[in-house]
Amino acid sequence: MSAFPRSPRLLKGALIGMDPANPLASVIVFQYNPERMTRRLDARTTRGGTGGDAAGARAEPFRLTGAPRETITLNVEIDAADQLEKADPLATASGISPTLSALEMLLYPKSAVVVANTVLAELGFTEIIPPQAPLTVFVWGPQRVLPVRLSGFTITEEAYDTALNPLLAKVDLTLDVLSYSDLKRSDPGYTLFLAHQIAKEISATANVTRAAQNLAPFLKNV
Template sequence: MTPFPRSPRLIKGALFSVDQKNPVATRIVFQYNPDTMTRRLEARSTGGGDASDRSEAFRLTGPPKETITLNIEVDATDQLEQVDRLALDEGVSPVLAALEVLLYPKSEFVIKNEALARNGDIEIVPPEAPITLFVWGKSRVLPVRVTGFSITEEAYDVNLNPILAKVDLTLTVLSYFDLKVDNPGYNLFMAHQIAKEALAATNLKSAVNNASGAPA
């Protein structure tokens, strides 16, 4: 069936891994947008508790800790029907691998650090991971850390390559509380908070109009 010509183009969620030493970002575009997403926010504050100073009850030490969980599906069925060479050879393994390497230090640094350790160098600095961005529409671009995920492989081809899988992702949002000022993610989060404050201001206007019975 031909889609309605004036139907809006669907924007897909994605993860971008941006390595400052490599200008080409790794893009993991969600094949299907998840139906639901869970966001948990936990306040950073000094108040609360029996032994706390009552004058500190409303004092915030930083933006809330935010955790995002969502489920994405990866399916090679359409690509297999179109005789896509990569899907025929690997199934959905490339997408799963792109997700998994977000949790790996790069092998070149592991090898380099191992060589330094063998030479007696005791000041080995753990490698820094690329910046990972969670993109969910134009107004939500957040620096995140992929803290974990589970993969359920549900179907395989004759070579045991997975051709259908579901991934439960857990992301921790990184704010200006977590990042250095010169990190690009610092400004991205600050822009996100400013946009959120502007959005909250529109809700205040709507609430006032609703209370007064005036049209919005």
């Protein structure tokens, strides 16, 4: 039986490593959307200085120096059961290893760059620039597309096939959101976050009507 034709289409979260040299290598679409996501925001303020700076901070305690620091934590489950039921050849041969590898590559420098830097070191070059990771974007619906730094994650593998390929895993992700306070103006993530903030400001103004309705009974008694 086909699904109800008017049922809403389920959007899935994703992590995307924007690497122009290999655009599809680090695209991880969540197989199942996590049921819970924890977000922590810390204001960037002028507080915390010493000496004259501390005095200035006390004079302007509400001064913001940039967008808040935001950390997102969530748990993602990866399961090969559906693919194995359909006899998917990739899942049959490798389980969920390709998905885990794509996720892990967000933390690895490219091997070609490592080899090139090794050659330069052998030739006597002393100033070798460390490789830069591609811009990582966290996608959680159309209104939350954020540049992030994947600071670390924990993989718990729970089942294997006969070749010891993982078939089921849970991944605990920690994402540091990168704002215009962290990025250069020339970085695509700078504009991406700014657009996110503008959309958030528009969403916040939509709350004005609701707030006014909630305050109306109290204002009548004033």
